[in-house]
Amino acid sequence: GAGVSQSPSNKVTEKGKDVELRCDPISGHTALYWYRQRLGQGLEFLIYFQGNSAPDKSGLPSDRFSAERTGESVSTLTIQRTQQEDSAVYLCASSLAGGRLSYEQYFGPGTRLTVT
Amino acid sequence: GESVGLHLPTLSVQEGDNSIINCAYSNSASDYFIWYKQESGKGPQFIIDIRSNMDKRQGQRVTVLLNKTVKHLSLQIAATQPGDSAVYFCAENGNDYKLSFGAGTTVTVRA
Numbered sequence: 001g002a003g004v005s006q007s008p009s010n011k012v013t014e015k016g017k018d019v020e021l022r023c024d025p026i027s028g029h030t031a032l033y034w035y036r037q038r039l040g041q042g043l044e045f046l047i048y049f050q051g052n053s054a055p056d057k058s059g060l061p062s063d064r065f066s067a068e069r070t071g072e073s074v075s076t077l078t079i080q081r082t083q084q085e086d087s088a089v090y091l092c093a094s095s096l097a098g099g100r101l102s103y104e105q106y107f108g109p110g111t112r113l114t115v116t
Numbered sequence: 117g118e119s120v121g122l123h124l125p126t127l128s129v130q131e132g133d134n135s136i137i138n139c140a141y142s143n144s145a146s147d148y149f150i151w152y153k154q155e156s157g158k159g160p161q162f163i164i165d166i167r168s169n170m171d172k173r174q175g176q177r178v179t180v181l182l183n184k185t186v187k188h189l190s191l192q193i194a195a196t197q198p199g200d201s202a203v204y205f206c207a208e209n210g211n212d213y214k215l216s217f218g219a220g221t222t223v224t225v226r227a
Contacts, residue, residue: 033214033215041219043215045215048214059214091159107152107160107161109159110159
């Protein structure tokens with residue numbers, strides 16, 4: 001079946017511009033996560049959506065970052081007034097459910113963001 | 117070849133040999149651990165998981181060992197193949213649903 005998809009795969013933007021990244025989770029997955037991966041580093045949690053519950057935004061690094069999710073489908077991560085330190089791969093993952101005993105997370109291929 | 121020590125950022129292994137990748141986790145309350153494989157240009161891919169009520173779990177060519185006493189996790193790959201070349205991450209799910217990822221180990225398989 002179809003996995004998690006993300007678009008665009010690559011994005012180059014000028015410093016100060018806004019960008020919007022899209023994630024299409026696996027159908028039926030109620031939980032959706034965004035991570036940031038800087039070059040050569042591990043994954044850094046950004047935000048988590050679970051069904052209709054309020055999202056956990058505790059990992060967002062600044063108020064320039066925001067994310068939305070429509071029901072249990074598409075999610076968009078928006079970065080306003082991009083800075084060079086925002087350059088990274090942004091990964092989206094979904095799972096059947098979230099919570100204490102987290103189900104396996106399936107990752108998309110990521111969006112590579114380069115801020116010049 | 118086998119890795120020695122708590123964590124190495126890189127591991128070079130001869131094709132056909134066994135590999136051991138180590139990871140130390142930080143949260144003693146963690147009860148779920150996952151190993152992911154990430155190939156260049158791709159998202160992480162699930163390899164194997166283990167819950168804290170177990171100390172060993174086997175998959176196809178892979179074995180995960182968990183030592184809760186010293187908060188140590190390892191991934192063993194039997195008969196390493198060129199397709200095993202990738203970055204391997206351990207992740208722990210401690211107090212909540214958020215996975216905390218290690219820094220990753222880059223495995224290079226020599227022909």
